[in-house]
Amino acid sequence: MTLKGMVKGTRNMLGRYVGKWFYDKGIPFDAANSPYFPPMVSAIQRVGPGIKPPTAYKLSGPILDEEVEEVKKWIEEYKQSWPRTGITLMSDGWLNKVSKKEFLNFLAYSPKGVTFLSSKDVSGTKKDANFYVRLYDQIVEEV
Template sequence: MKGGITRAKKHLMIKPGNVAGCKMAPKDVIAELWEYYHKKNRGRQSATPGSTEEQSVNARELDLESLGFGLSEEDAQGIDEPYNPAPMAAARGGATSMRGPMDLFVRKPETAIARNKREKLRQQNIKEACNKEAVRRVHRYLARWFYQAGIPLNPIKLKSFQEMLWAVGSFGPNLPAPSYHALRVPLLNEELDYTKGLLKGHKEQWEKYGCSIMSDAWTDKRQKSIINFLVNSPAGTIFLKSIDASDYVKTGEKLFELLDDVVEEIGEHNVVQVVTDNGSNYVLAASLIVTLAH
C-alpha cells in the first residue's frame, strides 16, 4: 500500500491531479466523497480556530482516515509518500475501532472475499513473508478453538470457512461474536432463507424438465434405518432431507407411504422417476407408486 489518506480519497472520487482515478468505485461512493469534500471546504471557510464546526470537520476527517484507505502500486502512479496507519492507531491507544458510514461501501465482506481470491494468484511479496509469524499466531488460536470445542477438522476444508475468515478480516478489530440466541434463531432463519434462494433455480428446472428422486438407505451405529433423499435434474443434484425410517422399511406398504410423501413434496407433475434400492420392500413400494400414478 502506498499514498496518504488525502490522495486515496482523490483516487476514489476521481479528482483530477497526480493520482489516477479508480475505475471500480461505485457512483454512490464517488458522490458521497464529493459531498464530503465540498462540505469540508465550506466548513474551513466559515469556521474559526477552536470552533465547534472546525472540530466537526476534523472529526469527519478522522472518521474517513480510520477506514485505512490504500492504493495499489498500479493505481497510485506518481505517489511516493508511504501510507502508515501506525501513528493514527497509536494516538487512539491501539488498533482503530472507529467506524463510519463509508464502511458500508468499502468494507463489504463480499468485496473482501472476491479481492482475496484474486490475490491468491499473486506471487508472495516481502510484506507477506514478514507476516508469517503473525499468521502463525492467528492459526494457533484457530486450532485451539477446534481442539477445545472437539470439532472434527474436516470443516476447515470448506469454502465457507475461508470466506468467514475473509469477512472477519474485512471488518477489522473488535468484532463481537454472535450470541447463542442469534445462532439458534435469527441467523439460522437467515441461512434457511439463503438456502431456499439457492434452490430457486433448481425448482425452476424441476418444473421445466422434470426431476428424479433418489433414495439412499443405510444403518447407523444404533441400528437405525436412515434414508437420505436427493433430487436430480439438469441443474444438478441436491440433498432434500434425511429421515429415520426404522418404522417404514419393514414393509413395502409403509415404505410406499414415505416415498409418496416425498413425491407430494416435490410435486407429482415434476417427478419423472424414483430411484431406490432393489430390495423386495422397495420393489413393492415402487409398484404401488406406479399403480397410483396410473
C-alpha cells in the first residue's frame, strides 16, 4: 500500500470513528463547524498515540471548572470596556411549559459582544409598567 493510500485509509478511519461518536450521542452535525472542533483534533494529533481521553468526571469537574474561570475572565474583560463604550440592556422572556414558571433574561450588548447578566423568575407577578421600571432599575444598579 502506498503512503497516499495509508493516509487516505487513516483519514477514513478517523472520519468513521468521529461519525460513530456523533451518531451515538446524537450530537448535531453542525457541531463539526464549531471553532473548537479543529483545534481539538489538532491537540489529539499533537499528543499522539496512547493518550487517554478525559473521563466524564474530569469533563464535569476540573475541566469544566477551568472553562468557567476562563469565561468569567472573558466577561470581566467585556465589563472593563463598558464605561468607555456604554451598553444596551436587552431582555427576553420565556415560559417553562412544564413548571409554568415565567422568566426574564437580561443581557448586555456592547461593541465587544453580548453578555448574559441574569435571569429572574417573574412567575405570579403583576407585569405592569411599575413592575418593569423597578426590575430594570434593579438590573441597571447591578450593572
